[in-house]
Amino acid sequence: MHKEEVMKKYAAEFFGTFWLVLGGCGSAVLSAAFPNVGIGLLGVSLAFGLTVLTMAFAIGHISGCHLNPAVSIGLWAGGRFPAKEIIPYSIAQVVGGIAAGGILYLIASGKPGFDVAAGFASNGYGAHSPGGYGLVAALTSEVVMTAMFLLVILGATDTRAPQGLAPIAIGLCLTLIHLISIPVTNTSVNPARSTGVAVFVGDWAIGQLWLFWIAPIVGALLGAAIYRFIGNEQK
Numbered sequence: 001m002h003k004e005e006v007m008k009k010y011a012a013e014f015f016g017t018f019w020l021v022l023g024g025c026g027s028a029v030l031s032a033a034f035p036n037v038g039i040g041l042l043g044v045s046l047a048f049g050l051t052v053l054t055m056a057f058a059i060g061h062i063s064g065c066h067l068n069p070a071v072s073i074g075l076w077a078g079g080r081f082p083a084k085e086i087i088p089y090s091i092a093q094v095v096g097g098i099a100a101g102g103i104l105y106l107i108a109s110g111k112p113g114f115d116v117a118a119g120f121a122s123n124g125y126g127a128h129s130p131g132g133y134g135l136v137a138a139l140t141s142e143v144v145m146t147a148m149f150l151l152v153i154l155g156a157t158d159t160r161a162p163q164g165l166a167p168i169a170i171g172l173c174l175t176l177i178h179l180i181s182i183p184v185t186n187t188s189v190n191p192a193r194s195t196g197v198a199v200f201v202g203d204w205a206i207g208q209l210w211l212f213w214i215a216p217i218v219g220a221l222l223g224a225a226i227y228r229f230i231g232n233e234q235k
Helices: 004-032 040-063 070-075 083-106 135-156 166-184 191-201 203-207 211-231
Strands: none
Touching: 004 040, 004 083, 004 191, 040 083, 070 083, 070 135, 070 191, 070 211, 083 191, 135 166, 135 191, 191 203, 191 211
């Protein structure tokens, strides 16, 4: 593959993850509790799903539209992605997430009284969980939700699945994941999404960021293993 084509893949992952963090976290920070007409948890959940759905159609044919280091690792474990691409893809995704966090910070800080310490859509557990859920609950939620996400991704993109509909299944799956788990951790299932806003909050958000790297990766590996077991064709 030509170097230019490779760089286009990384750029696609950058902009795709930028859109995911700006659209998903932006809806949470700017719109979720907007006076009287806030979109609430349902709206935020839809926003995350819509970012993936729209980008899957826009860049899926360029980079595969991973937008998530855990997804890249899960696709590798599922036999769909080369190991040598995991690190460059992950770098592009994390940088895209941080760039989106910067744009969101610039917009959100334009409102009087803005305080990044309020959370800035960061993921957390214990005192920083929206519902006060502890470490074990947060860890379990992130592992299981990411595992199911990878199961859907691998199944929807299988050559035996209905062609052209994978973005819809994957986007709706991410919406469902958020509907379930926003109260627990603010929902990560994506280390790039978590990092993209945590770096602007600092303090506790950075201190708890380890969970939102480890749990999604473990979950992705688990989801890939499950799909390899149930999805492989009999020889």
